[in-house]
Amino acid sequence: MQLPPVKFRNIKVESEDNIAIVSLNRPAKRNALNAETIEELISIFSVLPRSGAKAAVLRAEGDHFSAGLDLIEHHQQGRTAGEFMQICLRWHEAFNKMEYSGVPVIAALKGATVGGGLELASAAHIRVADKTTYFALPEGQRGLFTGGGATIRVSELIGRTRMIDMMLTGRIYQAEEAMSIGLCQYLVEDDSDSRALEIANATAEAPSLSNFAICSTISHTRNMSALDASYMEAFVAGVVNTQADASDRLAAFADKTAARVRPD
């Protein structure tokens, strides 16, 4: 895997085998997302699909995944509506790069995963929380509105009514309840980093082309009619299901050397 030799200020990028580990790295500011962090996320998630990375873990330094929009920067900059719309478009660029890139992104969550931090987490393909994780959308209480895609992704995860409740009341979902409503898919007793890495490694065992399809096609079909989406599904399956790797794997199933799908 060839990661860019760029030195980032707000994120840290490492690799373990073919897994990229991207860490939010402003723990003193609870990993609040300033404009520069968003630009750095755009940079790394732009190159990741061409780096040879088989999967990525998105994690954070410190006790909190992310406290969302950098409220101090936002306050100090006195942005106009037009300027803040441009900021939001950069957030969308970063999060779309994650969601549509075709490389599985596994988020390792802990502590505050709130506001824009939840928007970032919801752009990952899989979310792993630990017992300290909590989720909230405190935008309403701050006199703000979501701007990083929550209206689409968070409402998809938990439904519009729960999202509206979170925003109107400042309701906080702690790990277990969050898990039960779909804010995360895994809840671990110890640390979410190691489970996220395990999951990333497991996803990396599938052919990259299959993962590319899983981590882009399903999202792309979101806005299509059922007719168009099923056409696209057939088209992608035509490419993926005839790849050489699929033939080897099917041969292994036929000669009974491949693992069976059993719950034990």
Ligand code: 1HE
């Ligand atoms: C920050 C931010 C931030 C902390 N922007 N600087 N998000 C929120 O409404 C959540 C705001 N943050 C908090 O509620 C708390 O900071 C936490 C519960 C996450 C953590 O509490 P704690 O006691 O550990 O830390 P702290 O003392 O509140 O903050 C430590 C430092 O981090 C402090 O800086 P310092 O220089 O005074 O030490 C804080 O200012 C800084 N900090 N959170 C900037 N968010 C695209 S639209 C998206 C809209 C939203 O995301 S709204 C949700 C905003």
